[in-house]
Structures are given as structure tokens and as C-alpha cells.
Amino acid sequence: MPFDVILAGALGVSILLFALAGGADFGAGFWSLLARRGERAVEQQHLIERSIGPLWEANELWVVVSTVILWSAFSPAFAAYGTALFIPFVLAIAGILLRGAFLAFRIEAQEEAPGAYRFFGEIFGSMSVITPFFLGAAAGAIASGRLRLDENELPVDGYFQPWLGPFPIIVGLLGVATCVYLSAIYLTLDASDNESLQEDFRIRGMIAGVALGVLGVIAIPITRADASHMWEGLAPGLPASILMIAAAAFLAASLVLLFLRRYWFARAAAIVQVVAVFCAWAVAQYPYLLVPDITIQDAASPRSVLVAMSILIVAYVVVLGPALWFLFRLFKTHPSGKEEEY
Amino acid sequence: MENLFAARAVFGMSLSFHIMFAALGVVMPFFLLLSQGLYLRRKDPIYLALNKKWTTAFAITYAIGAVSGTVLTFGLGLFWPRFMDFAGPMIGVPLSIEVMFFLLEAIFLGIYLFGRDMLSPWLHWASAIPLFIGGFASMIVVILANSWMNTPVGFEVNEAGEVIDVDVLAAMFSPSWYAETSHMSVAAFEAVGFAFAAVYAFGMLRGRRDEYHKKGLFLGMMVVTLAAPLMIFSGDHTARQLAQNEPAKLAAIEPLFETQEGAPLSIGGYPDVEAGEMRYDIEIPSLLSVLSLDDPNATIQGLNEFPEDERADPLAVWWAYDAMTGIGFFLATLIPVFWIFYWRSRGVPTYRPLLAVLTLSGFLGFLAILLGWITTEEGRQPWIAQGVMRIEEGFSLAPGIGTAFIGFALLYAFLASTLIWLLKRIATGAPPEEEVEESQEQEESEGAYAL
Numbered sequence: 050m051p052f053d054v055i056l057a058g059a060l061g062v063s064i065l066l067f068a069l070a071g072g073a074d075f076g077a078g079f080w081s082l083l084a085r086r087g088e089r090a091v092e093q094q095h096l097i098e099r100s101i102g103p104l105w106e107a108n109e110l111w112v113v114v115s116t117v118i119l120w121s122a123f124s125p126a127f128a129a130y131g132t133a134l135f136i137p138f139v140l141a142i143a144g145i146l147l148r149g150a151f152l153a154f155r156i157e158a159q160e161e162a163p164g165a166y167r168f169f170g171e172i173f174g175s176m177s178v179i180t181p182f183f184l185g186a187a188a189g190a191i192a193s194g195r196l197r198l199d200e201n202e203l204p205v206d207g208y209f210q211p212w213l214g215p216f217p218i219i220v221g222l223l224g225v226a227t228c229v230y231l232s233a234i235y236l237t238l239d240a241s242d243n244e245s246l247q248e249d250f251r252i253r254g255m256i257a258g259v260a261l262g263v264l265g266v267i268a269i270p271i272t273r274a275d276a277s278h279m280w281e282g283l284a285p286g287l288p289a290s291i292l293m294i295a296a297a298a299f300l301a302a303s304l305v306l307l308f309l310r311r312y313w314f315a316r317a318a319a320i321v322q323v324v325a326v327f328c329a330w331a332v333a334q335y336p337y338l339l340v341p342d343i344t345i346q347d348a349a350s351p352r353s354v355l356v357a358m359s360i361l362i363v364a365y366v367v368v369l370g371p372a373l374w375f376l377f378r379l380f381k382t383h384p385s386g387k388e389e390e391y
Numbered sequence: 392m393e394n395l396f397a398a399r400a401v402f403g404m405s406l407s408f409h410i411m412f413a414a415l416g417v418v419m420p421f422f423l424l425l426s427q428g429l430y431l432r433r434k435d436p437i438y439l440a441l442n443k444k445w446t447t448a449f450a451i452t453y454a455i456g457a458v459s460g461t462v463l464t465f466g467l468g469l470f471w472p473r474f475m476d477f478a479g480p481m482i483g484v485p486l487s488i489e490v491m492f493f494l495l496e497a498i499f500l501g502i503y504l505f506g507r508d509m510l511s512p513w514l515h516w517a518s519a520i521p522l523f524i525g526g527f528a529s530m531i532v533v534i535l536a537n538s539w540m541n542t543p544v545g546f547e548v549n550e551a552g553e554v555i556d557v558d559v560l561a562a563m564f565s566p567s568w569y570a571e572t573s574h575m576s577v578a579a580f581e582a583v584g585f586a587f588a589a590v591y592a593f594g595m596l597r598g599r600r601d602e603y604h605k606k607g608l609f610l611g612m613m614v615v616t617l618a619a620p621l622m623i624f625s626g627d628h629t630a631r632q633l634a635q636n637e638p639a640k641l642a643a644i645e646p647l648f649e650t651q652e653g654a655p656l657s658i659g660g661y662p663d664v665e666a667g668e669m670r671y672d673i674e675i676p677s678l679l680s681v682l683s684l685d686d687p688n689a690t691i692q693g694l695n696e697f698p699e700d701e702r703a704d705p706l707a708v709w710w711a712y713d714a715m716t717g718i719g720f721f722l723a724t725l726i727p728v729f730w731i732f733y734w735r736s737r738g739v740p741t742y743r744p745l746l747a748v749l750t751l752s753g754f755l756g757f758l759a760i761l762l763g764w765i766t767t768e769e770g771r772q773p774w775i776a777q778g779v780m781r782i783e784e785g786f787s788l789a790p791g792i793g794t795a796f797i798g799f800a801l802l803y804a805f806l807a808s809t810l811i812w813l814l815k816r817i818a819t820g821a822p823p824e825e826e827v828e829e830s831q832e833q834e835e836s837e838g839a840y841a842l
Contacts, residue, residue: 103501106457110494116464117490120475121483128476131468135789142465143802146458150806153454154813157447161816202476208789350480350557357484357559365491372498372521379506 052355056122057338057345059362060115065327067111068227069320074101074108076232078148078177079225080253081170092246094170098156100239103380105152107373109145112184114365122358123348125202126338130187133196133204137183137212144180148173178225185224189217192330193276194340216275219268226264227323230257234303234319237312239381251307254315258304265297278340282333292329296322393793398470398786401796403768405463408803410764411757412456416496417530417576418583418614419449420523423503425610427516437602441610447817450504455810457497462799464490470792474775474785480554481546481562482536489533496525530579531572538567541767542636543776570632571767574625578763580618582756585722587611589753590818592746605739608749612729619723626719627682634683637777638692639702640770644712645679646705647693654679654691659713662705667695701773708769715762718755725752 077097084093101108120127131138155169189212190196196204196211204211211217233254240246273280283289303318336344349355422445430438464486467475499522507515539545545561546554588611591604633641641647647654648667656679660672677687684691694702725748732740740746771777775785786792 103505106454106497107494107501109461110457110490110497113461113464113490114487114494116468117483117487120468120479121487122480124476124479124483127468127479128472131465131470131472131475132787132789135469135787135795136791138465138469139791139795139798142462142469143798146462146802146806149458149461150455150810153451154809157451157813157817161447162813165813203788208791350483351555353559354480354484354557358487361484361487361491364488365494368491369494369498372495376498376501379502379509 052352052359053122053345053349055359056118056349056355056362059359060118060122061327061331063111063114063118065324067109067115068327069231069323070104070108071111072181072224072228073231073235074105075148075177075181076228076230077101077236078152078174079229080232080236080250082174082178089245089249092243093249096236096240096243096246098159100236101152102156104376105149107376109149112145118358122350122355123338123345124350126343126348129198129202129339129343130191132202133198133208133211134187134190136208137187137190141180141183141187144176144183148176148180151176177228181224181228182221184221186212186217186221188224189220189276190214191338192220192279192334192340193217194278195275196339198339198342214275215271216279219264219271223261223264223268226257226261227326230254230261231319231323233257234307234312234316237307238316241312247312251310251312254307255304258300258307258319262297262300265300278337279330279333282335283329287332289329289333292325292332296325296329299325394788395783395786397792397796399782401792401799402466402470404796404800404803405459405466406764407761408807409456409459409463410760412452412459413530414579414583414757414760415449415452415586416456417526417579419445419452420496420519420526421580421614422583422587422610423449424516424519424523425614427519431512431516437606440603441607444817446504446507448814450500451810451813453496453500455806457493460493469789469795470787471775471785472787474780477552477554477780477785478539478543478776480557481543482539484559485532485535485539485563489529489536492525492529492532494525496522496529499525527576530576534572534575535563535565535568537767538571539563539565540776541571541640541771542566543779566636567632570625570629573621574629574763575760577618577621577625578756578760581615581622581722582760584611584614584618585749585756586753588615589750592749592753594818595741596743596746596750600741609739612726615722616726616730619726622719622723626716630682631684634691637771639694639697640767641683642692642694642696643703643705644708644766644770646709647679647691649695650690650693652680652690653677653688654693656682662709664705703770703772707772708766711762711765711769715759715766718759718762722752722755722759725749 077100081094081097084090084097116127119130151169151172155166155173158166158169193211193214193216195206195214195217197206199205233250236250237247237254240250272283283293299318299322303315303322306312306315306318334340336346338345338348350358423442426438426442426445429435430442499518502510502518503515503522506518510518539562542565543562544565545558545563547556549555588608591607591611594604595608630641633644645657646662646669648662648669653676655674655676657669657672657674660669662668663670679691680689681687683689694705729740729745729749732742732745736742773781773783775782
């Protein structure tokens with residue numbers, strides 16, 4: 050297999066990991082915004098902190114991995130995104146900066162500055178919601194074909210038109226809904242030591258899942274009208290369409306499993322659902338990095354760089370794999386509820 | 392032109408903001424290892440109290456370092472897309488390695504921060520080792536990317552200016568790599584060491600004389616005492632490297648207007664660019680030639696060797712370079728002074744003027760880092776990649792860059808003021824009593840850990 054396709058695959062995997070791990074942390078910000086009053090709200094806030102506190106930095110850095118793969122292996126595409134989608138990306142990085150900083154501030158403020166805890170939480174929560182929206186809208190602009198470049202590689206239709214359209218906006222909303230849905234389902238597992246909290250997030254997970262499904266249905270006619278390349282890629286019978294049907298089935302399955310309180314299986318189904326949607330998207334967009342002007346082959350760096358980057362991807366797996374395994378084992382199979390038994 | 396200015400302003404600001412947290416992120420794990428190691432060896436609860444306070448502070452400063460670093464990775468594409476389009480293949484590989492080590496640091500930060508009660512004490516201590524390795528290695532490789540901008544090699548372009556072949560290793564280890572990475576590593580240890588000493592010197596100035604403050608100050612001074620001698624070698628090596636590979640930068644920062652045999656080192660004064668000479672400076676004959684090329688009669692290239700539109704403006708760099716070296720020598724002198732006082736008072740000195748100077752040194756170390764980066768970046772102008780791409784060819788043409796600059800300036804100001812406020816709340820002068828109890832409890836409950 051050619052190295053450029055391998056690296057495009059690695060790019061996809063890093064974005065997917067960001068969605069599954071980092072995205073859920075963004076979704077937790079949404080639930081933190083909703084937890085406002087009463088004793089239960091305090092418990093919810095603590096659950097959210099306990100759940101994402103040790104992991105959020107590592108989870109969020111997957112998007113940085115995507116960025117470096119993109120600029121090392123496909124630098125013309127990176128330059129085109131950065132120029133034409135300057136506005137949504139600048140807003141997204143401002144959001145990433147604020148939410149991360151204020152999550153860390155908030156965790157420390159709980160003991161050291163309780164007065165500011167609430168205010169820090171509002172910033173963390175609101176920025177956690179807007180960031181996935183802008184990232185989703187940028188992804189929508191890239192796939193829709195709305196973004197065309199002139200011979201100087203500047204956007205033909207200006208800097209708003211490419212991402213302020215029906216398809217990018219619905220993708221932005223789907224991005225937020227996916228984060229919120231994943232987060233609620235992950236939180237049911239993290240709340241296994243507290244039944245009432247678990248119930249809270251079970252119900253919220255079902256609501257978020259239904260919302261995600263409704264948005265997904267709304268997206269169908271919009272894709273047809275506003276993202277023709279994607280629409281063709283998703284035509285019945287093609288691999289992408291089968292993946293999409295699988296995704297819908299797994300979304301429904303995750304809701305049923307939540308209803309039945311089979312939380313571990315519900316999480317597995319939710320993850321498979323996100324993976325399926327993501328793969329469908331990737332297959333439908335292939336071979337473009339920017340529909341329809343830049344393909345993987347057009348943008349690929351010289352071969353030596355592609356080889357070096359491919360070796361580096363192996364190093365990523367070898368170095369980070371065991372470390373991540375240790376991190377998740379420590380915090381995810383060892384809920385701090387058990388600590389109190391000591 | 393306005394976009395160019397805004398892109399430079401936003402990046403200069405973001406890098407200045409990030410570099411301080413990056414330096415902390417590299418050196419603080421070392422302090423964590425040191426304090427916790429001492430505690431585990433000597434069972435002195437004061438070291439545990441220091442370790443816990445530093446862990447709390449590190450949690451916050453690391454988070455800011457991580458998110459401001461994320462801003463920079465995106466920012467390279469947003470503010471310098473045409474540069475990245477060209478240079479991505481060359482600087483992308485070291486930056487990709489950087490992100491790997493940075494992720495390693497992030498993973499073990501989570502383990503160290505939240506795993507204190509879940510891991511056995513020595514295993515918890517050991518989890519700070521990959522934390523340190525991750526931070527240190529990511530600093531080295533990220534500077535490799537910058538050194539390529541100063542001495543770009545290892546690539547071929549075709550007639551259209553597109554990169555057609557890259558020698559990955561040559562581009563990673565460009566001629567200035569060793570000088571830059573070693574200089575910054577030592578600088579980080581020196582600046583952060585002085586910052587740690589300064590925190591406790593300040594506490595002692597405000598009347599605290601307890602063991603907690605004395606030990607904190609002592610550990611900070613130990614680290615700078617190890618770093619400062621290395622700095623002398625590193626500074627010397629860096630000057631030689633400049634003379635060999637970046638003569639235009641050396642001429643601008645010194646500044647040396649005319650090519651000379653046996654060039655003098657000028658100290659102080661100011662450069663009269665129109666007349667092409669230094670005024671009111673002290674000149675030490677032949678010293679620049681000796682320092683750069685080991686030969687009192689060696690020829691050093693002056694600014695006149697370079698076309699007028701390919702020179703850095705001496706006025707933009709000379710002051711930063713002089714101030715950086717001035718601070719370097721001042722801090723290097725402060726160390727023996729401290730140890731003389733230490734020896735005379737048989738312990739950490741409490742002499743107030745010394746404590747005041749040490750408090751100041753905490754700011755000076757970071758200031759020197761910033762001045763050093765101003766020197767190397769302004770000194771390369773007008774190039775974004777020396778001799779290969781001019782800065783006007785690199786910036787973004789998107790609108791709204793000026794607005795983004797103002798927005799980010801406000802954001803950084805907001806973050807910095809919140810951070811300072813929170814760190815002040817945390818720096819209460821920890822009550823060691825708590826840790827005394829805890830260290831006893833911990834001994835009793837040993838073996839109750841998950842791993």
C-alpha cells in the first residue's frame with residue numbers, strides 16, 4: 050500500500066481517537082453546564098471532574114497529532130485549510146485554550162478558591178460546546194465542495210461562505226451532539242458507584258442519542274442538496290452506505306442497551322456507531338483531502354518524508370500504546386469509589 | 392503589510408506566553424522527582440509538603456502549556472500557511488516526534504497527578520520519570536524545527552519552488568541544532584531553578600523562616616548551581632555556531648557594521664545605524680574574533696557583507712542580546728554569592744537584601760529566555776527560513792488576522808491574570824503539620840495500593 054494512503058489512514062485514526070476520547074471530554078463540558086442547582090448538581094460536577102480529570106490532556110492531544118500528520122505529509126492541504134477556514138479554526142483554538150485552562154483552574158479551585166469554582170466551570174462548559182461545533186463546521190466545509198480555491202490557493206467565495214452553509218452547520222451540530230451523547234454514556238459507567246447519578250446520565254444519554262438520531266435524519270436531505278460528492282459516495286450499495294446503515298443500527302442498539310441498563314454494552318455500541326459514521330465519511334470523501342480540489346496524492350510530501358512519518362506512526366503505537374493502557378487501567382477499572390474502602 | 396505585522400505579533404505573543412509554561416513543563420518534573428525522592432529516602436515530611444504543592448502548581452501550569460501549545464500547532468497553519476506549505480515536510484518530522492513525547496508527558500501527568508493514592512510510593516515516584524523524559528525530549532525536538540529555520544538544509548526544490556526531495560535526518564539535525572537545543576535546555580533549568588528559589592526567598596522576605604521555605608530555596612539553588620556552569624559553555628558554543636553558520640545574525644546582534652580582522656567585542660553603547668557605528672560603547676579589542684573563531688586576528692563578517700534588504704535591523708536585536716548576556720552574567724555571579732552567605736551563616740541565609748535579589752532573579756531568568764528568543768528570531772529577519780524564504784512570503788492572506796491578534800492578546804491577559812490569582816491562593820505557605828500526619832499514616836497503610 051502506498052505510504053500516502055497509509056498516512057491518510059493514520060490521520061483518520063487520530064481524528065477518530067480525538068472524537069472518541071477528546072470529543073467525549075468536550076461533551077462532559079455540556080453536562081457540566083446543565084448541572085446547576087442542588088446537591089445532585091454538585092455530585093454531577095464531581096463525577097465529571099473525576100471522570101475526565103486525569104485523562105483530558107492526553108485525550109485532547111490527538112487533535113495535535115492530526116495536525117502534525119497533516120502538515121508533515123500533506124502540507125498543501127494544511128495551508129489551504131488554515132487560510133480558507135481561518136475563522137472557524139481560530140474560534141475553535143480559542144475555545145480549546147479557554148476550556149482546557151479553565152478545567153485545570155476549576156479542578157484546583159475546588160479546594161483553593163471555592164468562590165471562583167462556579168465561574169471557571171461556566172467558561173469550561175460553554176467553550177466545550179462551541180469548540181466541537183466549529184471543528185465540525187470546518188470538516189463539513191472541507192467535505193461539502195463549498196470551498197473552492199483560485200490559482201493563488203485563496204478561497205474563491207471568501208472566508209465565510211465555505212463554512213456558513215447548511216451542510217457545514219449540520220455537521221457542526223452533529224459534532225456537538227455526538228460529543229454530548231458519548232459523554233453521557235461514558236459517565237454512566239464512571240458513576241457505577243452511585244445509582245442515582247447513573248440514572249441521571251442514563252436518561253440524558255437516551256435523550257442525547259435520540260437528538261443525535263433526529264439530527265442525522267435532518268442531515269440526509271441537506272447532504273443531498275449541499276454536499277454532492279459525499280452524497281454520491283453514500284449512494285445505496287456502496288460501502289459507505291452500508292456503514293451508515295450499521296451506524297444507525299448501533300445508535301438504536303445503544304439506546305436500547307441504555308434502557309436495559311447494560312451500560313458496558315451501551316458504551317461499546319456507541320463507540321461502534323461513531324466509528325461507523327466516521328469510516329463512512331472517510332470512504333465517501335476518499336481520495337480528497339479537500340473536495341474537489343486537493344487529493345491525497347496531490348498533497349503528499351516527498352517519499353522520504355512519508356516513509357519517515359510512517360515509521361514514526363509505528364513509534365507512536367509502541368511508545369504510547371502501553372502508556373495509555375496503563376493510564377486507562379488505573380483510572381477506568383479503578384473508580385475512585387473503591388478508594389474509600391481503604 | 393498589516394497582515395504581516397499582525398501575524399508576527401500574534402505569534403510572538405503566543406510563543407512568549409507558551410515558552411514560559413513550556414520551560415516549567417520541562418523542569419518541574421525534575422523538581423517533583425527530586426523532592427519526592429528526598430522524601431522517600433529521608434522520610435522528612437517537609438519534602439512531601441513541597442512535593443504536593445509543586446504537583447498542584449504543575450497541574451495548572453502544564454495545562455496552560457498544553458493548550459497554548461495546541462494553539463501554536465494550529466496557529467502555524469492559520470497564520471503562516473504559505474510557510475507551512477513549503478516547510479511542512481522538513482520541520483514536520485521533528486514536530487511529529489515532539490507531539491509523541493508531549494503525549495507521553497500528558498499521559499504520565501494524569502498518572503502522577505491523580506495516582507498518588509493508588510500507586511505505591513516508589514511506583515508513584517517512578518511515574519514522574521517518563522513525565523520528565525517526555526517533557527525534556529519534546530523540548531529538544533521542537534527546537535530542532537526552529538534550528539532548521541535558522542540553518543535550513545536537507546531538501547531540494549524544483550524550478551517552481553516546490554520541495555521535491557527531503558533528507559529527513561539532515562533537515563532534522565541542521566547545523567545549528569546542537570547549539571540551540573543545549574542553550575535552551577540549560578536556560579530552562581536555570582530560569583525555573585531561580586523561579587523556585589525566588590518563590591521561597593519571597594516568602595522568607597515576608598517573615599517566614601521555617602524549614603519548608605529554607606528547603607524550597609535550597610533545592611532551587613542546587614539546581615541552578617548545577618546548570619549555571621553549563622550555561623557558560625553553552626553560551627560560548629552558541630556564539631561560535633553563529634559565527635560559522637549565521638554570520639548575518641551575529642553581525643546584527645553584536646552589532647558589527649564593517650567586516651574586520653581582529654573584531655572587538657563591544658559592551659553597552661548603542662548602535663547608530665545611519666552612521667554605521669557603535670556609540671558610547673566599551674570595546675575590548677579582538678575579543679569577538681577570539682570568542683567566535685579562537686583566533687585574535689580572525690575576520691568577522693560585518694553587516695556590510697550582506698545586501699541591504701537581507702540584514703536584520705541591529706536596533707531590533709542588539710538590546711535583547713546585550714540584556715540577555717547581562718542577565719546571564721548577573722545570575723552566574725549570584726550563585727557563588729549565595730553559597731558564600733550560606734557558608735557564613737551555616738545554612739540557608741536570611742539576609743534580606745540577598746533574599747530580595749533572589750526574588751528578582753526569578754523574573755530575570757524567564758526574561759533572559761524571552762530576550763534570547765527575540766535575539767534569535769529578530770536576528771534572522773527578513774528571513775523566515777534563512778536564505779530560503781522571506782517572511783513576506785510566509786504569512787496568511789486571510790482577513791481578520793488583526794482582530795485575531797487583539798482577541799488573543801485579551802485571552803492571554805485574562806488567562807495570565809486568573810493564573811496568577813489562583814497560584815497566589817495556592818501559595819499559602821503550606822502547613823507542614825498536615826504532611827507530618829500523612830506521612831505517618833502512609834507508613835501504616837503501606838501495601839494497600841492498587842499497584
